[in-house]
Amino acid sequence: MKLIRFGESGKEKPGVLIDNKRYDVSSIVTDYNEAFFENDGLTKLKEALQNSTSFPEVEDTIRLGSPVARPSKIICIGLNYVDHCEETNAPIPAEPIVFFKSTTSLCGPNDNLIIPKNSEKTDWEVELAFVVSKKASYVTEEEAHNYIAGYCLLNDYSERAFQLERGGQWTKGKGSDTFAPLGPVLATPDEVKDVNNLGMWLTVNGKKFQNSNTSNLIFKIPFLIHYLSQFMTLLPGDVISTGTPPGVGLGIKPDPIYIKAGDVIELGIEGLGTSKQVAVAYQ
Structure with a gap:
């Protein structure tokens, strides 16, 4: 379904x-x-x-709207593609990097992106997300497939100045309103032929910046369910986003590119549909 x-x-x-x-x-x-x-x-x-x-x-x-109602948690994994680590000059993580997006950042797949007040460096990130089907605590990697309700397309918008230049954790740059457009659909696992081999892409104003495949994930979904469930209880309906491939604005050399009002961001993942956001200034 x-x-x-x-x-x-x-x-x-x-x-x-x-x-x-x-x-x-x-x-x-x-x-x-x-x-x-x-x-x-x-x-x-x-x-x-x-x-x-x-x-x-x-x-x-x-x-x-978002294909799931507001979940108890939106959990994200950072630096989960080797080539994204390289473009951002970050070491390949030995364990998953975990951060949260606020549940108020969740919105529909084609809603406007609101650039936050005082934003200097709003950036894009196409990601594969999945939704938890039942309560999960201390799940083994072998059991993990029993805890997946389905898969979604997500754009993990990030304000890089808030994230990296304002001290503390990444969360400050991840939780603004409209920073988590989800969908258009939640596709149940039987709808997805091979979640570890899905093409994914993102364009800004028609120019392709991200073009990759979920086969390049460092930490796969079964391991992520196992890993996260060691530290917190995952609840039914929780959204977990698995990380972005290379091609983010921060990684463009020699000069990074960031989103401005009027920009049109389009993205998609094979079998999970496409979404489109128009950037507007905070008012």
């Missing part, structure tokens, strides 16, 4: 994408939230779809 949420921001309804058509399933699902995943909502929804074809169609013109 491919799950979507649609409608006005803050009032989204749950839906599904079938053969490129959107359907409203709010008659049987309240929302794609922690309770939905915790109570085996994916299995129940799949059964309902098999037993009925009467769900109303949703027009393509209606806004898409």
Whole structure:
């Protein structure tokens, strides 16, 4: 299945994408939230779809929101591609680098990117994200596949001056409003042929800056689930983003490039769709 949420921001309804058509399933699902995943909502929804074809169609013109409702956590992995480490002059990590994005940074895949007040260096990062299907604590790597609800496209926007020049942890540069556009879909694992071999790309104003493949991840998803669950309990609906490949604005030589108002950022991952954000100044 491919799950979507649609409608006005803050009032989204749950839906599904079938053969490129959107359907409203709010008659049987309240929302794609922690309770939905915790109570085996994916299995129940799949059964309902098999037993009925009467769900109303949703027009393509209606806004898409994040395919999951606000999760308890958005956990991100930094420097998880060797060539991204090289472009940012960072050592290859011996263990995953972990940071958080605020849940208020979550937004729809095609919502505007709001450049934060006083921002100097807002940057882009195409990433593969996944959603946790059930409560996870001290999970083995071998068991990890049982904890994946599905996969999503995410743009991990980053304000590099806040992140790297203001002291402390990276989080200050990661959590601004609209800094985590997610979707368009949450694709369940059966929809993805090989999550370790998905093409991914990102353009700014039509110029391609990122062009890579998930095969280049240093730490793969099963290990990340195992690793993170040693330090915290992962809850159903939590979003985990796996890191970005090379081609970020910070890494462009000799002069980095950063986002300005009016820029158009487009990105995609094979099988997970595409998204598009237009940058606007904070007002």
